[in-house]
Amino acid sequence: MNSPSLKINILIFFVAHNACLISSWGQETTADPAPERITKTVQIIKNSLSSVASIQAFKESGTPGVYNVQAGSASVIHESGYLLTNDHVISEIIQGNAILYGRPPLPFKTIARMSSEDLAIIKIDTENPLQPLPIGRSNDLMLGEPILTIGNPGGLNHSVSTGIISGINRSTSTGAAFLPWMIQTSAAVSGGNSGGPLINALGEQIGTITSKQLGSENINFAIAIDRVREVFPQMLSPELRYGFWIGVKIDMYDPTAKILSVEDRSPAQKAGLVAGDIITQIDQSLVKNGFEYLFTLINRSPEETLKIEYIHEKEKRKLGLTLSELELLDPVPEEGMKPGIHFEAFSGKWDKLPDFNSLKTVKEGTVKIPTEQAFISESGEDYGLRFTGFIKIKDEGLYTFKLSSDDGSQLSIGNQLLVDNDGLHAVTSAVGLIRLRAGMHPISITFFENSGDQKLDVSYEGPNISSQQIPPEVYYTK
Structure with missing residues (x-):
């Protein structure tokens, strides 16, 4: 020792x-x-x-x-x-x-x-x-x-x-x-x-x-x-954490484990669960509220069958539900990639993120990492930024992306809006979780500054990665 x-x-x-x-x-x-x-x-x-x-x-x-x-x-x-x-x-x-x-x-x-x-x-x-x-x-x-x-x-x-x-x-x-x-x-x-x-x-x-x-x-x-x-x-996030899909959203404010919504074509829908049903037991575990429902899903895996007891319109029922494998985004080919991330700058006054596709670009280029310093207007106010490129994921697993900004910002992976930190506010952080395969994945970050201080920081954590600002060697562009 x-x-x-x-x-x-x-x-x-x-x-x-x-x-x-x-x-x-x-x-x-x-x-x-x-x-x-x-x-x-x-x-x-x-x-x-x-x-x-x-x-x-x-x-x-x-x-x-x-x-x-x-x-x-x-x-x-x-x-x-x-x-x-x-x-x-x-x-x-x-x-x-x-x-x-x-x-x-x-x-x-x-x-x-x-x-x-x-x-x-x-x-x-x-x-x-x-x-x-x-x-x-x-x-x-x-x-x-x-x-x-x-x-x-x-x-x-x-x-x-x-x-x-x-x-x-x-x-x-x-x-x-x-x-x-x-x-x-x-x-x-x-x-x-x-x-x-x-x-x-x-x-x-x-x-x-x-x-x-x-x-x-x-x-x-x-x-x-x-x-x-x-x-x-x-x-x-048990589905993302353990790689399975059930497709149920529970009302966390209800005193029971009441289903708020069921995703289309999900295992839950195929098994017969609908919004309004109340789950009371999964296998041998009693389920009294939304917290207990989520805890029963820890360490589950695809193809596992759950024995579910529930109440449908005051009638007690039972069913079997087989979890399916969570579909992950496919990485894109790395050919033609170079370090950095592309940015576009826009001028305007907004209280939430605009549709940048409808606006004229005032400046564009490539930077090492996305920050509020990629472009700042003469007044330091009334401007927006859009960053597009790719991030290189080393190991498959669960990743947490964190956006800290003043004012609003959003982060998307592929076509999925992952972190929504929009609106007028001081430095505020928001996070999103996603399970990613190893390889290159498209990333988009949008940001706007209305008045006062400005800030944009993008960080992540994942397999063998402690929470940190995403480093330059992870960003790529074409």
Whole structure:
């Protein structure tokens, strides 16, 4: 065993040993507390503790053999061991542990990440089912509404703080992501609370703690749970991740796993599922909502047959559904390619991306990478850019493309609009996922600047590629 491995193993043992002591010390009681002490808040905390995990993330320190330990939090989102946390908590980790209340640390693996939303799904393996936190809604929040948080501030496992909702529709950033539509809360949090749940008076998770305003007291932010509901299918993307096609879109805002739409000629349509049907079970797994539906699709593969139980117009039914292979875009021949990407510049004032085909080009050429610097008008405002070319994909697999821009932008692979970041806004990021074969693939990026600052950055991550700006050697043109 080499020195770095020895050091990190000793460190993990030390942290794990002390975590067990912290979790178990002081839990023994000699008498039942007076009923007056068991308030509604105390009961919610008691019911929620087993659904919250403290996170230990081990990261490189820059010194060989020495690792930094970063504290974070997570909430149980599925009984099979899936946890919801922040992306910034688990990004660039060497390994990590999750500590459930009263239990020893368990190693986790990362299932899915969405850096643009600062969200991630991790998984621990447990012998017995876990207790998920009930998932609430954030569409009807009230200022002054009581809330509480459970987390790991300063490495102090399962610490509780209370407060109120002190603001809605706020915006903040984590350094890696600009996050609009946030919940502001007065509940005291610190860095170790990141990824933990914001819980309402019904004991439901209504947000995920993500940041605090430095230099201010009790100004803290959580990602609204309705935003989690919205982006969750894209973040998990089981069809793209595992290469199969089922063709069902679930209503993530419905309390059941209600089918919102079924794709034409998809396996789901061929099996007989229609919009409005409610899926209740897949194989041996009960399905109570959209989250559970998506989790049942993890690690599935083409040609696998699912036994589905569902409700059609109040009638319980069963069917078998065979997953088909996900069709991928074919790469194009590399003959005649040269490094760079072609750009066209346009002049005009817009509040969303125009139809560039109908506009006159004011300048064109080839650049190494697409940025806002390819062309800037004399005023620095009222111009647009269209980049067209090809990207070279080294390995087949799932790729995440990220557009950060001020103002609007879009990215397409082939004829598929993959990332839509259109509209007037400050620097905002959006992502899209796609499964690609190795080889050359057409890419198109459009961008416009109305007024103020301008920014365009295109990044990606994929097999053996950490999140990074797409480098010049990946772009080609004819």
